[in-house]
Amino acid sequence: MLKNVVAVVLEEVHPFELGVACEVFGLDRSDQGLPVYDFALASDRPGELRTHAGFGVRVPHGAERLASADLVVVTAIDPHGEYPVELVAGLRAAVERGARVLSICSGAFLLGAAGLLDGRGCTTHWRYADLLAERFPLATVEPDVLYVDADPVITSAGTAAGIDACLHLVRKLQGAEVARGIARRMVVAPHREGGQAQYVNRPLPEADGRPFGAVLEWMRVELDRDWTVDQLAARAHMAPRTFARRFQQETGTTPLRWLIGQRVLFAQRLLEETDEPVESVAARVGFGNAATLRHHFGRRVGTTPQAYRRAFAG
CATH class of the missing domain: 3.40.50.880 (Class I glutamine amidotransferase (GATase) domain)
Structure with a gap:
């Protein structure tokens, strides 16, 4: 309450x-x-x-x-x-x-x-x-x-x-x-994970037309893709090590953790606003199956997708 x-x-x-x-x-x-x-x-x-x-x-x-x-x-x-x-x-x-x-x-x-x-x-x-x-x-x-x-x-x-x-x-x-x-x-970002670092150059990176911002937007739009650092670095026209370092500086976390966080946020929205089965939600957000969704959802939200839907749907 x-x-x-x-x-x-x-x-x-x-x-x-x-x-x-x-x-x-x-x-x-x-x-x-x-x-x-x-x-x-x-x-x-x-x-x-x-x-x-x-x-x-x-x-x-x-x-x-x-x-x-x-x-x-x-x-x-x-x-x-x-x-x-x-x-x-x-x-x-x-x-x-x-x-x-x-x-x-x-x-x-x-x-x-x-x-x-x-x-x-x-x-x-x-x-x-x-x-x-x-x-x-x-x-x-x-x-x-x-x-x-x-x-x-x-x-x-x-x-x-x-x-x-x-x-x-x-x-x-x-x-x-x-x-x-x-x-x-x-007018603030709706979600930054608690585990992100306090020391970030730009706390709220957005897709601002520059290569790095565009990569974040691509990741958001295509959450169901299994991105690799090499693929993301190529999109940003950077070497993989440079991209990984820059990503940490800009967002305070790693590409994988950022992607998982975005997937969980999208899953929360689908569980609240739709009646899609949990298996379908898992596929749409990029986790592939309900078991993987439950694992990451539990770690991030502290409950199961089904319990979250019962509490917040509608």
């Missing part, structure tokens, strides 16, 4: 990271048939808080507001700070009763203080990864990725990676069509 969302903010809040939570969960997009969330801001001391940029933000709720949330989003905070016991306890209690928590950038440090990273994979902005591992040695810090879904704890890297993590959670709980609709309104 994803209906009641609370964003936790502290003094010197970073406005961009707060804006990510507000943009994804705080706007009424019901005119496009998209969900409306009960969205609120909460802090240990409600009232006027200073932002990192110098202006103020009014926070109407205290830590008690976390008690009714389905999702608590923790925005960027001082990674060297000590954190209010009310919020630490509220986060811990939220997870214990079945809510999810999601951190953006250095917000992971508040989750660590609540003990929610112990024994879990997690991430934060690459600048703070070593400090996060030092402060919370029971956590498994993954310093290079965009986000980590260790359900019910989701952590994301700096700034824009918070958008990816939020859309990932929307997709997971409410379906690919809802996530695409929100992404379309935000």
Whole structure:
């Protein structure tokens, strides 16, 4: 369930990271048939808080507001700070009763203080990864990725990676069509995998008329083809090793992983919008058979195609 969302903010809040939570969960997009969330801001001391940029933000709720949330989003905070016991306890209690928590950038440090990273994979902005591992040695810090879904704890890297993590959670709980609709309104890519690297030259590569962009579009259009790096490199008029290196730089992942991710996204759409048999869906998206689709779908989405269709069809 994803209906009641609370964003936790502290003094010197970073406005961009707060804006990510507000943009994804705080706007009424019901005119496009998209969900409306009960969205609120909460802090240990409600009232006027200073932002990192110098202006103020009014926070109407205290830590008690976390008690009714389905999702608590923790925005960027001082990674060297000590954190209010009310919020630490509220986060811990939220997870214990079945809510999810999601951190953006250095917000992971508040989750660590609540003990929610112990024994879990997690991430934060690459600048703070070593400090996060030092402060919370029971956590498994993954310093290079965009986000980590260790359900019910989701952590994301700096700034824009918070958008990816939020859309990932929307997709997971409410379906690919809802996530695409929100992404379309935000004018961002509807999906970047959590395992993609934080260090990418162009986070959102598109088919822009240049050879490399054209290759991505060919791959999208012909998902059912078993592309090889040599074939893709020839299309881009590059040597295979140069193409593989450039692909990693541009997308943060390998051609195979990118292709599998696109196939899973297309499968989600077909499962939501059509009644085609799973075997047919598998063939259309390029997996060949239902068993291969189930394997990759389970790894990426965390459920089976049949269960996904029951939850999100229509």
